[in-house]
Amino acid sequence: MxxxxxxxxxxxxxxxxxxxxxxxxxxxxxxxxxxxxxxxxxxxxxxxxxxxxxxxxxxxxxxxxxxxxxxxxxxxxxxxxxxxxxxxxxxxxxxxxxxxxxxxxxxxxxxxxxxxxxxxxxxxxxxxxxxxxxxxxxxxxxxxxxxxxxxxxxxxxxxxxxxxxxxxxxxxxxxxxxxxxxxxxxxxxxxxxxxxxxxxxxxxxxxxxxxxxxxxxxxxxxxxxxxxxxxxxxxxxxxxxxxxxxxxxxxxxxxxxxxxxxxxxxxxxxxxxxxxxxxxxxxxxxxxxxxxxxxxxxxxxxxxxxxxxxxxxxxxxxxxxxxxxxxxxxxxxxxxxxxRQAIAELPVHYERAETEAGSQAGRCVARAIARLAQTLHEEEAMLGRIDAIAGDGDHGQGMARGSRAAARAAEAASSAGAGARRVLEAAADAWGDRAGGTSGALWGEALFAFSTVLDDRSALEARGVRMGVLKAARRVREIGKAEPGDKTMVDALAPFVATLERHHEQPGPMTEIWAEAVQEALAGAEATKAFAARKGRAKTHGDHSKGHPDPGALSFALAMQALSPLVADLI
Missing domain, CATH: 3.40.50.10440 (Dihydroxyacetone kinase; domain 1)
Known part of the structure; x- marks a missing residue:
């Protein structure tokens, strides 16, 4: 009308x-x-x-x-x-x-x-x-x-x-x-x-x-x-x-x-x-x-x-x-x-890893990204509904779109024999490029930061994974300017990282450590129900978000949970 x-x-x-x-x-x-x-x-x-x-x-x-x-x-x-x-x-x-x-x-x-x-x-x-x-x-x-x-x-x-x-x-x-x-x-x-x-x-x-x-x-x-x-x-x-x-x-x-x-x-x-x-x-x-x-x-x-x-x-x-x-x-x-229109693009070339261990590590990373993409696709509608309460409702769509692109890029790189670093770099760039928005930038930069601690020659190790997560977390907080309590991804990321850091001094089976970190991340996401949003578009109607978890925190926790079955194979 x-x-x-x-x-x-x-x-x-x-x-x-x-x-x-x-x-x-x-x-x-x-x-x-x-x-x-x-x-x-x-x-x-x-x-x-x-x-x-x-x-x-x-x-x-x-x-x-x-x-x-x-x-x-x-x-x-x-x-x-x-x-x-x-x-x-x-x-x-x-x-x-x-x-x-x-x-x-x-x-x-x-x-x-x-x-x-x-x-x-x-x-x-x-x-x-x-x-x-x-x-x-x-x-x-x-x-x-x-x-x-x-x-x-x-x-x-x-x-x-x-x-x-x-x-x-x-x-x-x-x-x-x-x-x-x-x-x-x-x-x-x-x-x-x-x-x-x-x-x-x-x-x-x-x-x-x-x-x-x-x-x-x-x-x-x-x-x-x-x-x-x-x-x-x-x-x-x-x-x-x-x-x-x-x-x-x-x-x-x-x-x-x-x-x-x-x-x-x-x-x-x-x-x-x-x-x-x-x-x-x-x-x-x-x-x-x-x-x-x-x-x-x-x-x-x-x-x-x-x-x-x-x-x-x-x-x-x-x-x-x-x-x-x-x-x-x-x-x-x-x-x-x-x-027949020519589209200006830089050529993409993936160099084969110098060792078979490096190529194997690249394939492991590609499987992990594919698992993330599958989970985020399954949770797309739910994440969108939560985001629509105080935001613009596009979080689920952006996460699903970004992770799909990352999975395709990782598969292309790993199929060419690339190592873990190059595969994760490719996934990071694709995620940030296709997801767009705040979540696209945060996840793209987080994965890219993670990739910088890896190489293309070696197999994945628990120490490298832990260091990658820590570096990714620092990058997220650096560019997002968010702290725990702001009702953002950081509310799940911070306890996840803290758990990994704590076990750095008290080593144990990585599968158990990862499972504990996931539970802390899920609890952190759940705790955001009590918060009013102080960052992003949701801050304009921050009180409307009370009683509902932050979609960014929840998607992070669900993504880490999705990787749990793969941890034993990755490391």
Missing amino acids: VHICGDEDDFATHGLRAFNHIFQDIVRPVRSGALRAQPGPQGKVTVLVGGGSGHYPTFCGFVGSGFADAVVMGGIFASPSIQAVATIGRLAHRGGGIVMGFGNYAGDNLNFGIAAERLRAEGIDTRIVVTTDDVASAPPETPERRRGVAGDIIVFKIMGASADAGYDIDAVEAVSRKANDRTRSFGIAFDGCALPGSPEKIFTVPEGRMALGLGIHGEPGIDEHDLATPEVIAEALYSRVMAERPPEARRLAVLLNGAGATTTEELFVLWNALEALFERDGLTLIAPLVGSYATSLDMYGCSLTITWLDEELEGFWRAPVNAPVLCRHKVEGDWVPAS
């Missing part, structure tokens, strides 16, 4: 007023719309676009050089009035006639159509181009019945670029119609949207399901499926827009559009799956776009739009543009498929 609203009757008006103020370097305000701040030359064809509000940056974001000359906006999901369209048309006209662009909806057809009649009666040559890109709304035999959705961005961009290039009104109309005829869109929704002031959504999608083919105002879709992987969603979108592909078409403009509530990161994940399909079919992408360009308030969903480009359309799609919705120089070159 819309949370920042005020009087719902003023929602669209206040939004337009703010838009005109924020982008005053590009637009200037008029009642119910906007004009370019710097009008085009006399004799230029005027591109006037518009429709209902609630779809930002469609339509008001289209005004600017290389795009539209003017926009006229209606209320939320409502066509602008005849009077507003005609008035803004008169204000924007530069003598070369007007080409109006809008989506294929009854209200827009009526209001823009009558306004065009009035302008023609005044001697202003006025043409209409209606977008009809939504393949879900009608079969290919009746394209005139299809709705206009996110295809507006590509069609109107080409329309505006052709007008700025000096095309006369016949040519602007013709190239715009060609762009529309070669544009297809299909959308899906995971949840509906609510109008300003309304507590109820226009439509809902059952939990765990996705609706296929919905319109941008919540118009009914054509089907409903179980929520699926990015690859399945990509195929659902791709197959429908490609079903009407012209036989000769190989080059295309592409827009993966968010419906309003969908995050750009989610769209990027989906793009990876889509891009693989384009590459599979040998298609060339020209300046693809990913983001929220045609929204429906807070609808959760996305759509895929493609335009089959010929030489003329491609030139106008590549042309420079400066509008709130899109700002870029002339686009040069084709998009290289992701699989």
